[in-house]
Ligand SMILES: Nc1ncnc2c1ncn2[C@@H]1O[C@H](COP(=O)(O)OP(=O)(O)OP(=O)(O)O)[C@@H](O)[C@H]1O
């Protein structure tokens with residue numbers, strides 16, 4: 001399902017005061033499920049009446065949500081409000097100048113849009129939508145937020161963006177992954193990749209020989225990454241992009257694990273199983289799992305100083 005970037009419809013109407021109000025709601029959500037109107041007004045340095053008027057508009061644009069049956073009037077930021085704040089931050093940092101309302105990538109846990117930098121370069125902006133469909137991947141982060149009292153989607157989706165940006169920063173100097181350009185809140189800006197997901201190819205698009213060559217490239221790339229000390233943990237034909245010149249990129253890194261974590265070995269095994277199975281199923285590429293596994297297991301051990 002393709003979703004529109006709702007925040008963009010409201011964006012041109014937003015004034016500095018509206019952004020201060022959104023910030024006020026955002027920051028106070030650490031302490032309140034529904035942020036009292038008075039607190040928002042105080043933060044935005046305005047009177048309650050003005051704040052209430054602006055919040056009414058923000059509500060009609062779906063950037064905040066209002067509740068009055070809790071003994072007071074309270075507001076929450078919506079994912080669209082969070083998007084608006086991230087877009088504003090990217091634009092102030094000079095990372096993007098315009099962003100398109102239509103989506104390029106439809107992920108389960110993220111929406112990806114094309115944007116243009118002030119220099120006219122095309123970039124991709126990935127907004128995390130954690131919690132929209134499932135919490136499957138979040139298990140992996142439990143260790144990171146165990147000590148936090150409030151585990152909110154705001155906090156988690158921010159952590160997810162930070163982690164993915166971190167992975168891309170570590171890997172992009174030597175591996176075929178998108179070059180990261182910045183992150184804010186739940187979103188990251190990265191190099192735009194003109195290509196097609198392996199999952200979107202039809203059987204006839206590649207000969208067995210071509211598929212074999214592509215699998216070889218993916219494995220070479222992944223082996224370098226494992227040697228460096230990182231396991232992807234969600235490797236599949238959905239997260240490999242094939243470009244026009246037949247080179248490949250591995251995308252979608254928020255759930256990566258350092259090889260220093262012993263459980264990364266299980267994820268590595270699963271990644272390779274998924275990969276080899278899909279090439280066997282779709283293009284009849286036969287590759288001996290044990291031979292591949294030996295190479296990767298040794299790389300995994302070495303990366304741990306073993
Ligand atoms: N840098 C990029 N340039 C161009 N397109 C991209 C880029 N990053 C992601 N996409 C597109 O957006 C889609 C979703 O991105 P990604 O896989 O990172 O997110 P996701 O929501 O985790 O996906 P899923 O949960 O389905 O694996 C990709 O499959 C790809 O088509």
Ligand SMILES: [Mg+2]
Pocket residue numbers: 107238239252
């Ligand atoms: Mg993906």
